[in-house]
């Protein structure tokens with residue numbers, strides 16, 4: 001069902017009739033419009049009025065602060081459509097989990113998307129082990145993704161685009177996994193098929209979002225076993 005065909009229904013009705021799979025489809029369609037330079041017809045000022053009494057966003061996105069990765073633009077969404085959380089490198093912390101729990105448990109959103117991106121400065125910073133004031137604390141949260149990348153043997157630094165992109169994908173998977181490991185509320189909602197969770201990567205060059213289908217959780221909890229070396233060590237113990 002196209003979201004447009006639901007026009008005429010209240011935003012609350014639309015949200016409550018949306019499933020995680022439908023929410024994912026809305027975002028796929030929105031990104032397709034974005035890439036093709038098409039925009040869904042929407043009057044933002046009218047949406048100000050429509051949403052003034054309450055909000056019923058169908059999805060939550062966690063994207064980077066990078067000025068090129070605004071989730072509403074990338075997914076061609078208007079006011080009141082998505083909760084947009086942004087932090088460099090899509091790292092997870094308790095405040096962000098709190099935002100997601102609010103969005104899903106209290107405000108009724110049906111899908112969480114962790115949206116990493118290519119050429120990410122935060123990932124590059126972690127790859128080069130940059131230290132700068134409070135930024136160091138943030139980049140430390142990305143360091144395990146650098147460590148878990150084991151396929152690139154040489155030039156393991158920000159100057160190697162292949163290495164940076166591989167670390168980015170690991171970082172998205174780690175953030176997805178951190179959500180189910182650190183939030184019992186969200187994990188239970190996924191197990192009960194009340195919400196879905198998926199990772200994705202936005203391509204800065206093409207405007208395209210690639211959903212990492214293998215990370216989609218809806219009903220079933222998945223683990224990505226990123227720490228292969230660590231597992232081998234403990235297996236040999």
Ligand SMILES: [Zn+2]
Nearest residue numbers: 064066120121
């Ligand atoms: Zn970034």
